[in-house]
Amino acid sequence: DIVVTNTGNVTVTDIEITDANADAGSITGSPILTLAPGESATVTANQTITQAHMDAGFVSNSATATGDSPSATDDVTDVSDNGDPTDGDDNPTITTLNQNPAIEAVKTVRVAGTEVGDVIEYDIVVTNTGNVTVTDIEITDA
Structure with a gap:
């Protein structure tokens, strides 16, 4: 699951989630129409494990959330983070595979x-x- 939280102080609208590694058509729950400050929404995406992933021993994945600010002149964007979202690092989610x-x-x-x-x-x-x-x-x- 991808949890999107509005950490700002204004409502964000039309939030699209993109994930370059997600299976085509597998992202559900996006777009998110509105998120008020402090509000969260959950989006789901699927990714099929390939032989290259298995050979590497892991899958690394990130998603990007992009929404409209109230002024509609600036997009609000964030890359997903696995762990502490306040540390400024956009660490990908790593899934270890059993080789x-x-x-x-x-x-x-x-x-x-x-x-x-x-x-x-x-x-x-x-x-x-x-x-x-x-x-x-x-x-x-x-």
């Missing part, structure tokens, strides 16, 4: 020799059974 790197190797006989001097041919199939991209896989046959 599970895992691979499975299966070795099977393709052609089995039965006589001295016959060559036995094997297939080795490696499957990524985890949820992160695995690179530089080395296969050693003992």
Whole structure:
């Protein structure tokens, strides 16, 4: 949820929430028609986790609220903050993802020799059974 609070001393109108990472059409509760001083409203946005997010181990996200001041000449804008909104830092919301790197190797006989001097041919199939991209896989046959 994105909680928008009017921390000023005048009513703000037509407040739009934008989130560049939100799934298309997933922002609900925006626009907010009016927020009086001290009043809050909640907006919801969804973001689908991608393979790049999983490989990184986290999702970082921010939203921006933009509304009209009573004079209608100046927009009021703020970037979301995760934590203390009074510290002046617009820290993004960080969601840690559970990474599970895992691979499975299966070795099977393709052609089995039965006589001295016959060559036995094997297939080795490696499957990524985890949820992160695995690179530089080395296969050693003992």
